Amino acid sequence: MTTANRLTITTSSAARTRALGRRLAKLLRPGDIVLLQGDLGAGKTTLAQGVGAGLKVEERVTSPTFVLLARHAGPVPLYHADLYRLTEPQEVEELALGEQAADGVLLVEWPERAAETLPAEHLLVAIEDVDGADQRRVTVVANGSRYRRVLDGLNARG
Ligand SMILES: Nc1ncnc2c1ncn2[C@@H]1O[C@H](COP(=O)(O)OP(=O)(O)OP(=O)(O)O)[C@@H](O)[C@H]1O
Ligand SMILES: [Mg+2]
Numbered sequence: 001m002t003t004a005n006r007l008t009i010t011t012s013s014a015a016r017t018r019a020l021g022r023r024l025a026k027l028l029r030p031g032d033i034v035l036l037q038g039d040l041g042a043g044k045t046t047l048a049q050g051v052g053a054g055l056k057v058e059e060r061v062t063s064p065t066f067v068l069l070a071r072h073a074g075p076v077p078l079y080h081a082d083l084y085r086l087t088e089p090q091e092v093e094e095l096a097l098g099e100q101a102a103d104g105v106l107l108v109e110w111p112e113r114a115a116e117t118l119p120a121e122h123l124l125v126a127i128e129d130v131d132g133a134d135q136r137r138v139t140v141v142a143n144g145s146r147y148r149r150v151l152d153g154l155n156a157r158g
Pocket of ligand 2: 044
């Protein structure tokens with residue numbers, strides 16, 4: 001369903017969530033920020049893997065276990081942050097994610113750990129398990145005109 005600034009897509013497998021990430025990647029450009037929200041195991045890293053594939057970055061995207069920010073080199077680099085282990089929003093401020101990732105696309109898992117310190121303009125992708133099995137409801141919300149264009153692109157391509 002589509003309303004002004006929001007799109008909901010249901011995926012039926014991890015492969016389809018990766019395909020959605022690949023499709024999203026084609027619409028992203030350096031400086032873009034995508035916040036990936038969802039419970040443990042929702043599929044945030046799975047979607048990030050699709051974005052990495054779509055951007056044709058060198059190494060496969062995995063869950064960053066000890067690093068807070070992984071950089072994947074490529075034509076457009078992919079920066080993948082996982083803030084799960086952070087408890088103080090100030091720690092995120094010190095990471096200065098936006099500055100570190102300025103030349104690439106930034107994906108942030110567990111952005112709620114740092115709500116106030118992340119840029120207000122971003123694409124929010126919220127993933128929910130809907131059936132306790134392989135279906136996921138993926139809600140994409142555009143915050144800011146740049147991300148409205150990304151959302152329009154996702155809409156245009158079905
Ligand atoms: N439709 C689907 N979309 C995404 N993942 C799915 C789907 N169906 C099943 N899965 C499975 O759910 C798991 C999602 O794990 P993933 O690491 O992507 O979650 P996460 O949101 O990054 O979790 P964490 O908060 O621990 O980082 C994988 O094992 C994946 O195969
Ligand atoms: Mg993850």
